Amino acid sequence: MSSTELIPYRIDVHHHVIPPFYVEVLRQEGITEAVPGVSFPSWNIDDMITMLDQQGIAAAIVSISEPGIYFGEKVKAQAMAHRVNTFLAELVQSHHTRLGAFAILPLPDTDAALKEIEYALDTLKLDGIGLLTNYRGTYLGSPVFDPLFAELNRRRIPVFIHPSTPPSKDQPHFGLPAPLYEFPFDTTRAVANLLYSGTMERYPMLRLILSHAGGTVPFLAKRLMTGAMLAKLSDRTPEHLLALLKRFYYDVAMSISPYSLPSLQALADPSHILYGSDYPFVPVDAIARDIKELRNYDGFDRQEIHLVERENALLLFPRLRS
Numbered sequence: 001m002s003s004t005e006l007i008p009y010r011i012d013v014h015h016h017v018i019p020p021f022y023v024e025v026l027r028q029e030g031i032t033e034a035v036p037g038v039s040f041p042s043w044n045i046d047d048m049i050t051m052l053d054q055q056g057i058a059a060a061i062v063s064i065s066e067p068g069i070y071f072g073e074k075v076k077a078q079a080m081a082h083r084v085n086t087f088l089a090e091l092v093q094s095h096h097t098r099l100g101a102f103a104i105l106p107l108p109d110t111d112a113a114l115k116e117i118e119y120a121l122d123t124l125k126l127d128g129i130g131l132l133t134n135y136r137g138t139y140l141g142s143p144v145f146d147p148l149f150a151e152l153n154r155r156r157i158p159v160f161i162h163p164s165t166p167p168s169k170d171q172p173h174f175g176l177p178a179p180l181y182e183f184p185f186d187t188t189r190a191v192a193n194l195l196y197s198g199t200m201e202r203y204p205m206l207r208l209i210l211s212h213a214g215g216t217v218p219f220l221a222k223r224l225m226t227g228a229m230l231a232k233l234s235d236r237t238p239e240h241l242l243a244l245l246k247r248f249y250y251d252v253a254m255s256i257s258p259y260s261l262p263s264l265q266a267l268a269d270p271s272h273i274l275y276g277s278d279y280p281f282v283p284v285d286a287i288a289r290d291i292k293e294l295r296n297y298d299g300f301d302r303q304e305i306h307l308v309e310r311e312n313a314l315l316l317f318p319r320l321r322s
Contacts, residue, residue, distance in 0.1 A: 014276025
């Protein structure tokens with residue numbers, strides 16, 4: 001099937017929405033860019049559905065990206081999470097065969113996040129939970145998030161992890177925006193903390209989706225295993241670290257290339273690789289090129305392409321099979 005097929009069939013698990021009210025709230029907080037150096041692209045639902053049709057995408061699981069909803073005030077973050085999740089639910093209800101949604105949480109307030117999980121999943125019936133790699137420097141895997149992961153483990157709900165801007169204030173950035181290279185590194189930081197905090201071992205039913213082919217995780221998989229060689233880490237190193245890395249799901253957004261995919265394939269089983277577009281931060285013409293390159297990549301056979309583009313996601317989101 002081509003990207004111009006009449007019957008869309010792909011499932012896109014890395015797809016963002018940018019509600020106008022969200023941009024306005026950010027503007028009131030003094031935030032005018034998604035991250036420094038990266039402006040918010042234009043977004044509306046009609047253009048999004050057109051994009052899905054044109055690129056052969058049957059359904060997208062949408063989420064909110066950087067900079068999230070927490071700007072130092074917990075009460076505001078709680079209200080914003082509620083408002084965004086209600087918006088997502090209305091969007092899904094209006095396009096129930098084409099859209100799903102990852103709920104946003106008012107982290108780092110874990111208690112409020114647990115309440116929002118209950119509302120978003122049980123009342124709004126959203127399809128999963130969206131997390132950032134860090135919240136003002138508190139990374140996934142921190143002990144403060146343990147109750148959160150216990151609940152996500154209990155529910156066995158898909159969880160989409162998107163990179164965030166690292167919190168370092170004195171780290172050189174060379175005048176370059178974080179998505180250019182820091183986002184993949186921040187995914188790797190979060191994964192390292194999830195591993196060495198014991199989170200992945202304690203909660204074996206977690207279904208975590210890593211953005212952008214896991215950042216640098218596939219390339220650094222063996223290096224991440226070397227904690228056992230260090231005296232201070234030997235008792236914290238997971239016994240089966242490589243198996244834990246294979247438990248993650250990995251989307252291919254911004255990673256469809258002969259440089260990234262072989263490393264990802266060396267680590268992840270084909271059943272744990274998912275299609276993602278990163279729309280609208282990745283423009284439509286680039287998405288079309290990525291789809292073509294994925295189809296022309298000789299590292300996947302025909303059955304594996306079908307798994308990556310559709311079937312793996314449908315196992316996580318069976319509601320969309322219809």
